[in-house]
Amino acid sequence: MEKLIEGALAEALKRNRDRFNTKYALARRSVPALLPEAFAEHLRSTVSPIADVVGSHFVDCVDAVVDALYDLSLELVGKGFLGEQTRYPALLDGWRKLLVAVPHFLVSDPALVCGSVSNALYNLSTTAGARPGEWIKGMIQMGWICSDAASFLEAGKVIAWRSGMAHYREGALEACRKLDPDVARAALGVMDVKSAAPIDVILDRMARDPWQHPATVDHGMGRKKVLKIVSRAGAFRGFGGLFPAPPRVAVRGGEFLVFDNETWWTLTADLFGSTLHRVGPKIPGLKNEINPAFKIDSSGRVLKESEGARFPALSKSSSSASNETTLAVTVPLSHSVYLVAMVEDFQ
Amino acid sequence: MSSISKTIGKVSQSPTNPHETKRRKKFDVADLYAGPATVAVQEDARQIPLDEKLRQGYFWIVNHAIISPYYDIEFNDGPAQSFTFGDQKSRLNLPSDQSYSSFVLLPLLNLVLRRRCLLVGGPGRGKTASSILMGVLAGYSIKDIKRAIQHGQPQMTISDLLGNPLPSTLVGAKSMDEVQISWRKWLGMRIKIIDEYNRIPTRTQSALLTVMSDNYAEILDQIFECPEAAWYLTANDEAGGGTYQVIEALRDRIDVVVKALHFNTRFLSELLSRIEEEIKPEEVVPPQIIFKEEEIDRAHREILDVKLGLELRRRIEFFTSQFEFCDKAADQIEYKTKDTVKLSGVEFHLVASADTGKDKLKDIGTQTRNGLSVRALMTVLAFSKALSWFRGFKEVAFEDVRQILPFVLHDKLAQDSDSPFFNVAGNEVFRTDKIGWIRRLFDLSCAEYDRLDLDRDDPVTKLEEEFDKGLEGVTESEVRARLVKIERTLAEWSKGRKLYGHMFDDILKLKYLHQRYTNYLKWLQWKS
Structure with missing residues (x-):
């Protein structure tokens, strides 16, 4: 037998029965797939726990929160983004784990907070290589540190970057500068506040070097750096990746461009991850720019200034391109782009 | 309307009058929070122009709330198709611009x-x-x-x-x-x-x-x-x-x-x-x-703050001046009004039916039993501006006035259904259709305005403009010249055999100007 909706949600629904019925009826018209059983189950299993948490701390805010969650549920369950049959399990996880953990932010602007969290998790879920689960964990932690919903959402941009959305790097660094320094450090994952460098120093160093870890930025002494393969971006389409054929790489204006025989992609990468963004079948006037910072020979030996290292996996490379901080290399038998950079040596 | 394709909680997407937008940067971290869920950002809501907000309100109501599938306030921005049906030639217009219920x-x-x-x-x-x-x-x-x-x-x-x-x-x-x-x-x-x-x-x-x-x-x-x-x-x-x-x-x-x-x-x-x-x-x-x-x-x-230009204002003046005048109501010209008849208690038709030699079909003043109050005129101006503002314009257009008039004057203009106008074939319907009747009145008035070529040749407007510059520094000879001009205009008009409503207001305006100049002239003479 189907379980009843109980608790704070049941009371809120009862109080505004006409309004909720009308909303459901109208939503059902435009989305016939919005089945009453599935929607009721979503309310019971996902919305009800959030309403209960809100009810136990902010009893006066239950109606407003339920109103916003109900509207978003109609929108998202109907289109398959939420509910038991969701195509985006991380989105459902976000409602079930994150929203119940931040009732204090949810009550300040339920539609904004819940809508933003939902959209962020959707974007993380649809970006290859991004880690939505990590974002949820990070945001739960930020829930204890941030003072209001605005800084919570601002910190969310930084956490998204840390969760693999490398293309948000520039905007996330900007967001960090707007945040309270302690919140910014926490968002960057620098938990040891006492030994950490000032936030401006951390951000400046990270802005200059995409492979600089925020927790190891010291007061200018610096550790020894060595050449390493820091990341592999992309994979064979048959295994869930994007490339149908081993790709080739080029660089223009410091930006890496990858061609897989069908499509050109922009590659963004840093220590938190890498993302690929479709450009199109052609890039008019593209010419690979030669950057003298890195050199690679057929044996896979890479040189950067006075530093050198040999990488057997990169021998007989099919293409390479570099900017000031990173060397991108492709090889004939791999569907990935290898990224080589100077990073701190911890060994 | 029966196949509502959007959820009721959604308003029409802004802007309803789209303009070119700036290109955004390639990767914007703010995009993280854009997606399938509608995020009602309060800051954005505050930035929406109010006319846009009201238009969104309008479209939400017609799309989701009130079943009113009528577009009787019609606007065109080019040729519009029209069809007629039946022996009575019932006309249907298909407006070529956004029209409203x-x-x-x-x-x-x-x-x-x-x-x-x-x-x-x-x-x-x-x-x-x-x-x-x-x-x-x-x-x-x-x-x-x-x-x-x-x-x-x-x-x-x-x-x-x-x-x-x-x-x-x-x-x-x-x-x-x-x-x-x-x-x-x-x-x-x-x-x-x-x-x-x-x-x-x-x-x-x-x-x-x-x-x-x-x-x-x-x-x-x-x-x-x-x-x-x-x-x-x-x-x-x-x-x-x-x-x-x-x-x-x-x-x-x-x-x-x-x-x-x-x-x-x-x-x-x-x-x-x-x-x-x-x-x-x-x-x-x-x-x-x-x-x-x-x-x-x-x-x-x-x-x-919406502007109403001179040319349009003149058409409104011309239209509204048609109704108060009643030639047989009094001896002194100022009292030749329908209001005089009403206050006297004499049956309106006894006075209205008296022959003045005017063509009663042409004189649209014969179609009403009253004139328009100051309140009615103010309402016409306010609603015309509001309609124009609602449509996103800074200045009232002719069609704004034409569309709004019937709704404002609906209870203000008392129809004289015994007027010969309503006996003409095709006009009988206007006895019951007051909206259509008032719109027709305005169209007839505008046609007459055009026939008289008042946009280009309106002696009263010229005299008004002269007067509006102020009397400061105007010499005695200049005042006398202006007085002569007024008298000549009146003399010219007096040669005509018929006096119409719009002339009634013009004549009284000229008398007003004449009196102001006369008083000023006396003051100049006393001063010298």
Whole structure:
């Protein structure tokens, strides 16, 4: 037998029965797939726990929160983004784990907070290589540190970057500068506040070097750096990746461009991850720019200034391109782009 | 409308008049929070221009709330197709520009203008529901609005309408000042709804009139000052009849009349699903289209800033000047008005039917039993500006005036249905169709205005412009020259055998200018 909706949600629904019925009826018209059983189950299993948490701390805010969650549920369950049959399990996880953990932010602007969290998790879920689960964990932690919903959402941009959305790097660094320094450090994952460098120093160093870890930025002494393969971006389409054929790489204006025989992609990468963004079948006037910072020979030996290292996996490379901080290399038998950079040596 | 493709909580996407947008940077971290879920960002909502917000409100109402599939306020931005049907040549226009339903648009304009709107039509046509929606759009809860509706009924007393003295203070009071009144809550609201106002007893109507016209209520010498409010009155009987005859002063206070048109049976499925699914659109008005008090104030100011050009103003002047004049009403020209006849108590037709030699078909003044009040003229200007503002323009266009006039003058122009005009084949319908009749009146007036070529050759406008520059520094000889000019114009006109309404106002204006110059001339002579 189907379980009843109980608790704070049941009371809120009862109080505004006409309004909720009308909303459901109208939503059902435009989305016939919005089945009453599935929607009721979503309310019971996902919305009800959030309403209960809100009810136990902010009893006066239950109606407003339920109103916003109900509207978003109609929108998202109907289109398959939420509910038991969701195509985006991380989105459902976000409602079930994150929203119940931040009732204090949810009550300040339920539609904004819940809508933003939902959209962020959707974007993380649809970006290859991004880690939505990590974002949820990070945001739960930020829930204890941030003072209001605005800084919570601002910190969310930084956490998204840390969760693999490398293309948000520039905007996330900007967001960090707007945040309270302690919140910014926490968002960057620098938990040891006492030994950490000032936030401006951390951000400046990270802005200059995409492979600089925020927790190891010291007061200018610096550790020894060595050449390493820091990341592999992309994979064979048959295994869930994007490339149908081993790709080739080029660089223009410091930006890496990858061609897989069908499509050109922009590659963004840093220590938190890498993302690929479709450009199109052609890039008019593209010419690979030669950057003298890195050199690679057929044996896979890479040189950067006075530093050198040999990488057997990169021998007989099919293409390479570099900017000031990173060397991108492709090889004939791999569907990935290898990224080589100077990073701190911890060994 | 029956196949609603959007959810009811969504408003039409802004902008409704799209412009080119700036290119965004390649990867914007703000995109993280953009996706399938609608995020109502309050900051963005504040930045939406108010006319855009009202348009979103309009489209939400017509798409989701009120089944009013009519576009009777028509606009064209190019050639429009037209079809005629049947022997009576019933015409259907397919407007080529965005057109509107008067039943939804005019109450909305009334909301931001804070005027008095009468919704007329048979029972069950959504008059009260529409009024309630306006209350919700003004930020009130359904509960508050429903409780604030004053339902006209034959036993309604002044106390029912306004409030009661508190019994304790009434007993203990040594003077009237000490009596305290428990005022009814609706008096303090910015939306006032009077349902079936023609069922209110005459005495109570008088109390209502004070609130409507002077914005205060009075009981036992105690005064309650009401805030500026948008009024919505409903009536089943267009003529103002009902259980009680509506007092004329009350009817005169109504600024705009909107007809609730019939239910189009092709939309029965929509009605059926609303019944089956218990849909109550007023319960789910999107917050983005709800106006704060400050926003209504600001919208009102923006409307007043809309310009009305000279050429259009002249056409309005020409049109409105046609109705007051009545040649046989008096001896002295100033009193040759329909108002003189009315005040005399003489049967209007006895005077109106007297032969003045004018072509009664051509003279549109013969079609009415009255002229227009100052209040009516002010309302025409205010609503024309509001319509133009609603459409996103900074200056009133000809079509704005043409479309708004019938709704404003609906109860202001009393039709003389015995006028020969209505006996002409094809004009009989205008006895019952007041909207069409007033629009036709304006078209005829504009045609006459064009025939007289008054845009290019209007001696009164030239004299007005001269006078408006001021009298400071104008020499005696110049004043005399201007006086001669006025006299020559009058002499020229006096050669004609017929005097029409528009000439009546022009003649009186010339007399005014003549008198001002005469007084100034005397002052100049005394000074020298």
